[in-house]
């Protein structure tokens with residue numbers, strides 16, 4: 298077993314910036330961070346566009362950023378949350394730069410990109426690899442702090458709550474059971490405070506911009522611990538993922554490319570966005586994704602095109618070197634040929650319900666970053682507002698945690714008495730294959746029935762098909778040894794179930810949610 302003052306599950310921008318701030322604020326407190334893969338692997342690593350933040354007060358204002366956020370959400374965001382996130386943004390981005398992140402400059406000012414739904418240029422970025430650069434900077438900063446200990450390749454199994462106790466209950470979260478990906482050992486990590494920063498759940502779908510590890514594990518564990526999880530029916534699809542997959546992964550073509558003049562064209566080469574929205578190619582993502590979905594259906598094609606041939610070659614080389622290189626690898630010179638694209642699951646607007654300090658409904662448990670539901674995004678996230686949200690809430694949660702840790706805490710003997718996880722039998726190869734097939738089956742169900750356009754009937758079919766996957770998963774869970782693959786499958790099933798049930802309860806079309814029965 299291990300014990301820490303704070304356990305942070307997840308090392309993306311949310312978990313790392315939380316830990317750095319808390320470690321500096323409370324140098325005597327011990328923080329353990331775990332990540333499912335290496336420290337770098339996360340949704341953050343793949344963020345291209347950057348962070349939406351007001352920094353040029355001549356052409357932009359807090360009021361405009363607030364308005365754009367509310368408008369993108371179809372006026373379903375919480376206005377108070379939007380206001381403080383937008384206003385605290387500049388301080389958090391400055392802090393990130395103080396910790397070592399460097400963003401592109403134009404003269405002495407920050408170079409600002411523009412993305413769909415934004416009325417001004419306000420995206421702070423590092424070429425087209427903003428997230429990778431931020432991750433490197435944060436990891437280096439966190440590694441320099443002696444009171445943060447990292448455990449890579451450990452996956453969350455379950456949160457430790459009263460349910461696991463044989464002693465007096467306090468109605469709190471007491472840490473987590475985690476499993477080693479390498480040797481499948483289950484370890485008990487107890488803590489005074491626990492933070493979930495486990496990121497997204499795009500892997501619920503067959504086509505997603507999220508990496509393989511984005512399986513909604515924090516959401517699944519929270520749901521099993523009876524923590525409130527909300528708004529999972531608001532799934533944002535990114536309109537322009539590269540088609541086909543590259544090395545088995547769906548590669549994103551950033552919206553910033555449409556910000557500098559990229560044009561969407563259907564299979565016949567016609568620019569079609571004029572038929573859907575007056576903001577054309579820079580309409581919000583839900584509008585563009587539905588337009589592409591409709592064009593693909595109309596022309597019976599698996600993709601449309603993004604035309605970047607009209608953009609100055611030096612601009613493409615300067616601002617999108619990674620996209621240019623990736624497309625070239627699969628034989629597409631984007632200065633001369635159209636890029637084949639399709640929408641892919643990108644961002645879960647909902648998550649673990651939290652208050653303004655990132656506290657969940659379970660005392661002692663915080664949730665920050667993409668796995669949380671703060672009220673910022675409502676029914677639809679404005680582009681590049683998620684890195685911003687992660688930074689602002691990580692700082693708020695760290696301040697709150699620092700104050701909580703200065704109050705009387707539970708004695709170490711209490712944590713020692715929490716039982717270890719009970720082990721089970723060995724796993725057969727047959728079973729590993731079965732788990733992988735069930736995962737693919739679930740992704741197929743969600744893509745076919747719970748995608749960009751839903752209906753009452755499609756949701757019913759999804760519920761029925763998912764039930765079979767659930768029963769098979771349950772049987773595996775009860776019969777055999779727990780493995781990282783099985784815990785992941787169990788979480789995917791929980792997230793898919795919540796997405797379907799919450800979709801069925803939502804009886805209007807708002808933001809990214811579109812049910813054709815309500816047109």
Ligand SMILES: Cc1cc2nc3c(=O)[nH]c(=O)nc-3n(C[C@H](O)[C@H](O)[C@H](O)COP(=O)(O)OP(=O)(O)OC[C@H]3O[C@@H](n4cnc5c(N)ncnc54)[C@H](O)[C@@H]3O)c2cc1C
Pocket residue numbers: 306307308309310311312331332333334336338339340341342343344345346347348349427428451452453454494495496497506507508510511512514515549643644665666667668680681682683684685687
């Ligand atoms: C391709 C792409 C491009 C994007 N571009 C932008 C952009 O330009 N601007 C923007 O604002 N947003 C963008 N986003 C969204 C944004 O990147 C994410 O919302 C944000 O990075 C989430 O940060 P996070 O810290 O909450 O989670 P993540 O960065 O996803 O980190 C999650 C962490 O949790 C760990 N974890 C997960 N499950 C477990 C488990 N079971 N046990 C232990 N650890 C676990 C992972 O290993 C990882 O360390 C993009 C997303 C993608 C996928």
